[in-house]
Amino acid sequence: MTTGDNASAIVAGACVATDTETGGVCGKEGNPKRVLSFSFPLCPEHQTEFYSYKQHLAAAVTHRLDRDGVLWGTSPGHTYVVRLKDGNVKIGKTTTILLSRLTNVSRDYNEGEPVEILAVLQGGESTELLAHGKFKHLRLTKQTGERFRPEPELMAWIAEKGIANSAGEQVKQYEEWRQTRLKQRENLAAIKQVARATFDQFDDDDWK
Template identity: 40%
Template sequence: MTNENTTQCAVIGCNEQGKTTEFNGVKGAPALTMCAEHSWDFFWAYREKGRKLAAAIHEANPDMNHTPGYVYVIRLANSNVKLGYTTDPSLKRIKTLSGKPNQGTPVQVLAVLKGGESLEAVIHNRWAHLRIQGAMEEFWADPSLLQWAEQQGIDPEVDDLESWLINKHGRGSKSEYAQEMFGDVAEKAQEIRQAEADDFWQS
């Protein structure tokens, strides 16, 4: 894909500025001009068939081997949960996100599962109802999602990530880090959601 210029989003009713994207590799090389939010929605829909297919295959054969890589579940500074994958065993992607892309703060790692793009597709499909519009890999931090992530934990093959996290977050031990990150996450999430609901009904 290549971005050519900036103009108004082509989605009816949207007055936001967008970028014209040419879809390389697609017959006829079509191009669309969309704002960032609608662009993410378009690509989400474009990949949805693949996700549903992966989920159907997994449901038919739960013991299937997934594509190589790791799926990470992290909490961002904006409180959203990001579900992504990487094929890099050093999980450099998570370390990269723990900086400028996350408002200069370390991400909160909730889980790391062994399995690449196919596992990510299955997980995205499972939590699709919590997906935040305009953000392809970000989901609302619902207690059910947080509790699920806590149960998954961090795959032992990426133990070096835990050591990095301990140093990054200034923790004294893995158990202390785990307790702080996972200990009362569901309760806190419920408190946040209740506060948001109260604010909504009072406004």
């Protein structure tokens, strides 16, 4: 194993991810990814895949414990299932107020547009991992935000789960915020349209 300054040079270098089919090394600019006592550089895309893989392992363990009947109860919080503007589904967890978490999700993963709640399940991390494991074959591992393809099997599961009673009031609060936000965006779009139409009425000579 390389140590000292040489190790620092390697960590600070290009992404070392190797394609499993071609054997080619990524080589894009990477940032150090620390694992236990060592580090290695990964580009943002491969860091996302690495994170997805870690979640896959955690989901597999959680599923096995649940299958064997030794997973008692659920983690604190809720697991939310929302639709993003790209049409994909995000499955995440929160131990905070749902309104707070989903406003952040809308900002960080949906270009500021309020996400659409599809389901909210009782239970935080354990419930989330079980859902991730169940639909691991639909996960978009190269995208951030725990996104899944909206295939019929996933959508049927979502419809079956619905909204947990414990989250009903929080969902109501979020929907009120969402409708207000959507109306604001609609009004802003209308103002921009009027302004653009007004601007287009002028010829170039009018500005001389």
